[in-house]
Amino acid sequence: MPPDPDRILSDFIDAWNAGRRPDADDYVGRAGEPDRAPLASDIVAFLAFAPTPEYDDAALEAIRAEPAVVAGAAATHAPGGLWPSLLPQLRGRAALSTGELAAALVGALGLSRDSEAKTRDYLDRLEAGALEPRGLSGRLLDGLARLLAVPRSVLDGAAAFGAAPAPALFRAEGPRADELRDDLDVLADALAAPAGGGWDEVDELFRGGDR
């Protein structure tokens, strides 16, 4: 005869509070079939506001070795932010390859059909962490949110985690500094401006930011 579900729930709570990292599937599986769904709901009700356990070093080490945690930690420091972890995850859920997502984006945003390859290339770079997330336009994020069925706020959060590029150091004094400063201003304007003939609507989507 399976144990009383009240006791199973209580055992789960004790294991949780003690930092023993109980597995909900294991505890739900201990109950008889008719009791499993209500027991699972009770466990969720407890977990929603359960105190966070005081984990020991071994438990913390194990948590930090979990792939999702490793990916989250990498996002804090990497220039690509959360995108290299999140985008493949969202594509996987939507059962879309990068090529299919590119094609869907082209359709959803009304881009010209010949921009599909370039869009795919940008998506590949985004997943590889080779694209500065701050350059992603709001229009692109809206389109991705719709196609991947995810709140826009999640994508906004993913974009913001990339580490800022290191500032360039400028050291000079006197008249030479004034000359250099003028030159640097011209260079900075040139870098910030869209490139000439090669810059198109796809570049604007992925690198234009909210301009």
Place this chain on the structure above:
Amino acid sequence: MANEPDHLLLQRYHVAREQGRDEDAARIWERLAENNFDRITQICRAFRYTGGTGLPPTETGSAATEAYLRVVAMGRSFREREVGQFRAAVYRTVHNACLDYGRKELRHQRRAAGSLDDRYEPDGEAGPYDAALARYEAGRRTEVREALEDEARRRQAEGLARWGIAQVRNDNYRAVLELTHLEKLDAAAIAERLGISLDNVYQRRRRGLTQLEKILRAPRS
């Protein structure tokens, strides 16, 4: 060295953001997310649709990974200052990720057995605990003194859960919930403290949790 408590991390996160130390804030948020990794994972595992079915076992790990990454993304602009509010936001995020993962399955079930009660707007911000959070906030605002001292902050850290437990009318259930959530006593210690049997503790815990859940999910009145 044990993990730093959630309420301290949340406090430090806000200080870092207010001081413009965004990289520090991101690192502190990372610690907060780590502390809650098990909560996120286990909610995904125990998640059930209204009909009683859970996520397909092959999808649970992916759902938990996505939910965790969404919680990390929350750190960009999280404004709430209390752990109870943080936990409500985590729950809402995980719940939505589970619904998203079950969407394919849901479509199948809708076709097979009619509609399901769970609804989800991808850009919706509403969560099941919003009404309780609003009532809790209203109650807090009526307090004459703001809790600025450290000790008061510590006591308020579990605010929403503490507030909800205080609303549980049955004295017996409330006592067991307080010892479970606030003092983290195990069943044997609670039985000894209250002079009741273990079976009584099990029963009161479950019934108390059911009442707490109703209170925290009650619609705004």
